[in-house]
Amino acid sequence: AQSVSQHNHHVILSEAASLELGCNYSYGGTVNLFWYVQYPGQHLQLLLKYFSGDPLVKGIKGFEAEFIKSKFSFNLRKPSVQWSDTAEYFCAVNARGSSASKIIFGSGTRLSIRP
Amino acid sequence: DTAVSQTPKYLVTQMGNDKSIKCEQNLGHDTMYWYKQDSKKFLKIMFSYNNKELIINETVPNRFSPKSPDKAHLNLHINSLELGDSAVYFCASSQEGGHEQYFGPGTRLTVT
Numbered sequence: 209a210q211s212v213s214q215h216n217h218h219v220i221l222s223e224a225a226s227l228e229l230g231c232n233y234s235y236g237g238t239v240n241l242f243w244y245v246q247y248p249g250q251h252l253q254l255l256l257k258y259f260s261g262d263p264l265v266k267g268i269k270g271f272e273a274e275f276i277k278s279k280f281s282f283n284l285r286k287p288s289v290q291w292s293d294t295a296e297y298f299c300a301v302n303a304r305g306s307s308a309s310k311i312i313f314g315s316g317t318r319l320s321i322r323p
Numbered sequence: 324d325t326a327v328s329q330t331p332k333y334l335v336t337q338m339g340n341d342k343s344i345k346c347e348q349n350l351g352h353d354t355m356y357w358y359k360q361d362s363k364k365f366l367k368i369m370f371s372y373n374n375k376e377l378i379i380n381e382t383v384p385n386r387f388s389p390k391s392p393d394k395a396h397l398n399l400h401i402n403s404l405e406l407g408d409s410a411v412y413f414c415a416s417s418q419e420g421g422h423e424q425y426f427g428p429g430t431r432l433t434v435t
Binding site for chain 1: 363364365366367368371379413415422423424425426427428429
């Protein structure tokens, strides 16, 4: 069965620091990969996605993620964070071709930015 | 224009009551979902419908019953509410299974 691991539960950074949030998945086949963001009190919004092609994916608000197939990873990065990036970040995976296609979400990483 | 809408936004009720949450999407998507997000922000899928047909039914108590009158609507009815049902419930939709999902604003259910 597919699963998603986000090892960082809570990350605290100062403004302008660089960010990398880890995401690993377990599934041997082809996958679709996603990062979602949930700002305080709001619903989940898509940050970026990877289906195929260039493994370095650029999303909204300066975020990017790199798919490394050999490591089963899809880490999220941002070179310089802002206070407004304070939110919960969810990595998600879909196993392509599965009979009941669903997206599995990681447990989330809370990002707190000190102004 | 609201893409995925849910009503109500807040729901406070007593144990043992029956309640419903409604969800509507105007994106023309074929697939809709219900998720439960607990106090630790863990997001767990409950149900998924594709063109009014149930395709995913996770391990959810049968007190929870989804209903999809048409592909733009997916409602969630909960019988005999329990304290442990307190959570935020999110509806979502996607073009088809496995594609990016668009989430509603959530319904915060509090059972007292």
